[in-house]
Amino acid sequence: MTTPVSEPRFTARYWLETAFPVEETAAAMAGEQSTGTFLKLASEADPLVQQQAARIEAVSVLDEVATPSLPGAVAPKGIAPVWRRAEVTLSWPLDSIGPSLPNLLATVAGNLFELRELSGLRLLDITLPQQFLDRYPGPAFGVSGTRRLAGVERLPLIGTIIKPSVGLDAARTAEAVAKLVDAGIDFIKDDELQSDGPACPFEARVDAVMRVINDRAQRFGRKAMYAFNLTGEIDQMRRRHDIVVAAGGTCVMASVNSVGLAGFSALRTHATLPIHAHRNGWGAFYRSPALGFDYRAWSKLWRVAGADHMHVNGLRNKFAEDGTSSIASARACLTPLTEATPATVMPVFSSGQWAGQAGETYERLGSADLIYACGGGIVGHPDGVAAGVESVRAAWEAAMDGETVEARSARTPALATALQFFGKVRG
Template sequence: MSERIRASYWLETGDDPQRAADTIAGEQSSGTFVALAMETPALKARSGARVERLEVLERVREPSLPTPVRAPHYTRCLLELSWPIENFGASLPMLMATVAGNLFELRAVTGLRILDLHLPPAFMAAYPGPAFGVAGTRRLAGVARGPLVGTIIKPSVGLDARQTAEQVAALVEGSIDFIKDDELQADGPHCPFEERVKRVMAVVNRAADRSGRKAMVAFNLTGDLDQMRRRHDIVLAAGGTCVMACLNAIGLVGLHELRRHAQLPIHAHRAGWGHLNRSPALGWDYAPWQKLWRLAGADHMHVNGLANKFSEPDDSVIAAARAVLAPLSPEAPMTAMPVFSSGQTGLQAAGTHAALGCADLIHTAGGGIFGHPLGVAAGVTAMREAWEAAMAGEPLAARAERSQALRAALGFWK
């Protein structure tokens, strides 16, 4: 029997739900808007998408999305579709085109969101997944326990390569574990990529020679394929241990090709995620979306952070982090490392640890470190002390009695 790919959706429709489900299945496999002679029963049995499940949840009076055809009511359902893998083979781009192609704009659809995605072993085996994941990242960063305490170079853009290296020098003096470029910083004339890598890694390598542990720096190499390969090689030659790419900017093919070339962990930024996720009636849940990017090769994946500056609630953030830490399947057990960011300070350490149940994560704080009244090194120390307290189950206030850096941080972390 053919292996099948399965996708689950939340569906809202003003049409008969079964007819709407059949329309979606046909549109995304063998059918079109009229019956054709060549679409024989045998062809449909071999290549057509199947409606595996259709469960009515509720009916509402108003549609979630604009629609050209009004209906007396709109039915919300759980829908599961399946496709034979032979329709498109083990291809991530074609998988995307199939499970998230011309579905959302169908006339019968007034809401559609991808909830889950199940891929058979033959598909999993075709993609390498992350090369480093949690274990490889810990090894390269020299952090055996606890989170990687990290930060983002700020200001986001505008600093030149020399100024960026000065920021990094202050951070490595404070024994930072992880530093990343902002997603907006790549290869502009004020801070060229190659010069930035050269200056920053000179600082990082000198510090590593003294301490025996090298801070991991994720250099943003987002660009076309040739640029990304060349920039990766610049980082590798300079002794760097990580590169970063913006997923929605480079696409699945871009990440997969970078993974095929890379000898370093790939830090995957989800910039632009809100337009795929923010409407509850449209787009993706994070769990199925991250599966595609992990298969393509992401070692670290952003999941937002607790009490963040954006609109995402805490339970969604934790669900995303758990998804990143879960094995994709028995055939693809490698996990990636969730990256918590967005308005983070040590105040979120205890809640993050308690909700996630582990410290296999990168916790990045920009202003929470750079804004420390005693300086950047004290900001790093305060973050680390907050996490030590969280892992020990110790209240922050009690820990602050023994740590000047943490005590001072509590005065400005709000």
């Protein structure tokens, strides 16, 4: 007698809030996102239909609150409502959707957010079977490939963003790049607002910037990585990618929430360069604790689609996300999806970063596999761009050598100035 092979299933784990019995709410969620409807149908008893049904895998009640977190929720009639919070895990047979990222998203994060039974819902994590992961190529470069292309073996890639974000034409952008490359920068990126506008056309920007980068590569023997923002329609992104390749570039960037999973996946299928995945708009997904996505779940979608670099914010950043969340996000990027899918992606620390956060970032993350992008923290250094790059690199060297930043600053004037200047500005 042979043991039956279990069907491949994918799972989603949620945090939820409801005034209804949690098990009843979980059943409503499973029905809504598979075979159920608001009216019981005879066809739901069909064995083939039942095979496609979502299944409740786990329910764990956490606590209770007196008022609902979100508007529009309903409560059982005739009783004083108690709003219960819980974690619920649902699973679906892979055969119900097949290995498709757009349809996965529609299944695990579709109409659930609109159910009146729920006064709060967050998607905490998703788990995908190997059959799903094998359908997509995933990151082509990730951590190791990015390090190889950038020529950086031990330290993080020290990076920056072109500032001002918009307003520079192609020639002035190239002038800014020349200063950065001459200062020894590892990585530069377009701002997400700069793509292909009339003031700085994409092709002209690539041509001007790569002339500088290629010239310095010939002189210094090392090519800085520049992430050109090619966000656009699918055909535009493919064409722009090929322009970067022809110019000798080593990275492209796309705003993932703008191009969507299908658009990003199409870019990955075409691309031969690392793809820097910018998450602008992420605040809409995470900022409410009662609604949205945890980064672990959200980032898996883009990792499977083929992102090589993913933004995670940073310690004491300029946005609302705290450092604990940023570190957890970076760890998620550096954790293999499965043993058979070991590729990891490069977390990108940014948003108000400078030399002063390097030591704590390294201590809390326990890794230097990251891009450390400092805008004002480099270009705003009082002694100039070169001193800004030197200060950040020295701070990371100190952290990885087990030395305090204060001790390293005693023999690195650029770092000493950064600590004094940015310490006062940023606190």
